[in-house]
Amino acid sequence: MTHLAAHLPADFPAAVDRILQSPGRLIVSGIGKSGHIGNKIAATLASTGTPSHFVHAAEASHGDMGMITRADICLLISNSGETVELRDMVYHTQRFSIPMMAISSAPESTLMQAADFRLTLPHQPEACPIGKAPTTSTTMTLALGDALAVALMEQRGFLAEDFSVFHPGGKLGAQMRKVAELMRGGNALPVLDRSADMSEVLLTMTSKGFGIAILVQDGRVAGVITDGDLRRNMDGLMARSPAKIANPSPVTVRPDLLAAEALALLNTHKIGALLVIDAEDRPIGVLHLHDLLRAGVM
Known part of the structure; x- marks a missing residue:
């Protein structure tokens, strides 16, 4: 994470500004482990003042593309940048001029080349013994998503009072009551x-x-x-x-x-x-x- 903090993507500030200007939502998508991480990123964004929604990449090709409007922005996640299931979403953003952001560790990949905002992860080996299972890459993606959420919170002036509106349940919700x-x-x-x-x-x-x-x-x-x-x-x-x-x-x-x-x-x-x-x-x-x-x- 120290390495990621020292190598924050060059497009990060521009991506934050573009999300702030958007009249719609930030649509997050991915497949496999990237999909799980994307779901969490969308949830964090939505709970901290940035309207966001996760769309499963495979389901998008079978009707869920209708969840994306021209007022939205898409954030597509693929460590390799060559995930086939994201292809239709890339075409959709291009067809309807929907701004597209991408998170990947492969800057020359198809996904990153198509993106309007490229959030490139620093290349680091996976932590698993065989160097294949998504570990380091998913952790960095999650951290980058959290960094986006925090930056947007700061820019919006999101306060504890605002946070309590989205967290009425459980112990956290109780603590945020007045x-x-x-x-x-x-x-x-x-x-x-x-x-x-x-x-x-x-x-x-x-x-x-x-x-x-x-x-x-x-x-x-x-x-x-x-x-x-x-x-x-x-x-x-x-x-x-x-x-x-x-x-x-x-x-x-x-x-x-x-x-x-x-x-x-x-x-x-x-x-x-x-x-x-x-x-x-x-x-x-x-x-x-x-x-x-x-x-x-x-």
């Missing part, structure tokens, strides 16, 4: 005025079940009391002023924080809940560790 989606607010908030006495604090903490009480003054957060604060002040607890044992600078987050980032804060500060506030430091929600567990973030 705190606002998982927090609990409204009547569930354990909020008390800063002047409240200790009996009110205990009743609120017990009834709300977060293990914290939020003290407010003029609607803004004035401090937070946790179960730990109560245990540390057990001696004469009922006679103590809640405001005096509260933490005046609790860990707070905004509702647009990612769930994964919220989990990192909980772990870093070794706490069980986060106070969610608005731009004016008013409490609007509480995100508990259990909320993240239920959502599948952990």
